[in-house]
Amino acid sequence: MRSLLVFLLILLATDVAGGDVDVDADALERLVRQDCGSCHGMTLKGGLGPDLRAESVAHYDREGLAFVILNGIPGTPMPPWSPLMTEEEAGWIADYLLEGESE
Ligand code: HEC
Known part of the structure; x- marks a missing residue:
C-alpha cells in the first residue's frame, strides 16, 4: 500500500513537472x-477482456474510448x-487503439 502511494506521488510530481501536455509514447505503448x-x-486480440484491435473498437470515438x-x-x-x-494519456491510448498501431 505504501509503495502504491509513493508511486502515485511520483506520478503526480511528474505530472506537475511535465505540465500534463506531453505524453511519453514509449511508456504508454509498453503499458x-x-x-x-x-x-x-498480448496482441490485444482478446483474453479475459475483449479484442481491442482497431476494427473491434471502431464503434467508439476517441472520447468514448478514453x-x-x-x-x-x-x-466487470x-x-x-x-x-x-x-x-x-488516455486520449493517446484511444488514438493508438483506433489507428490500429498495436497490431
Ligand atoms: C484486470 C483486467 C483488465 C485490464 C488490466 C484491462 N482491461 Fe479493459 N476490459 C476488461 C474486461 C473484462 C472488459 C469487458 C467488460 C465487459 O464485460 O463489458 C474490458 C473492456 C474494455 C474496453 C471496452 C471494449 C468493448 O468492446 O466494449 C476497452 C476499450 C478496454 N477494456 C480497454 C482497456 C485498456 C486500454 C486497458 C489498459 C489501459 C485495459 N482495458 C485494461 C479487463 C481489463
Whole structure:
C-alpha cells in the first residue's frame, strides 16, 4: 500500500513537472502491451477482456474510448485507469487503439 502511494506521488510530481501536455509514447505503448495486454491478450486480440484491435473498437470515438479507459466498466474486471494516467494519456491510448498501431 505504501509503495502504491509513493508511486502515485511520483506520478503526480511528474505530472506537475511535465505540465500534463506531453505524453511519453514509449511508456504508454509498453503499458498497453503489458497492463492492458494482461487481460486483453498480448496482441490485444482478446483474453479475459475483449479484442481491442482497431476494427473491434471502431464503434467508439476517441472520447468514448478514453472515457472507458479512465472510468473502467463498473461491475466487470475492467478497472478505471484515472488514478494512474491523465486524460491526455488516455486520449493517446484511444488514438493508438483506433489507428490500429498495436497490431
Ligand atoms: C484486470 C483486467 C483488465 C485490464 C488490466 C484491462 N482491461 Fe479493459 N476490459 C476488461 C474486461 C473484462 C472488459 C469487458 C467488460 C465487459 O464485460 O463489458 C474490458 C473492456 C474494455 C474496453 C471496452 C471494449 C468493448 O468492446 O466494449 C476497452 C476499450 C478496454 N477494456 C480497454 C482497456 C485498456 C486500454 C486497458 C489498459 C489501459 C485495459 N482495458 C485494461 C479487463 C481489463
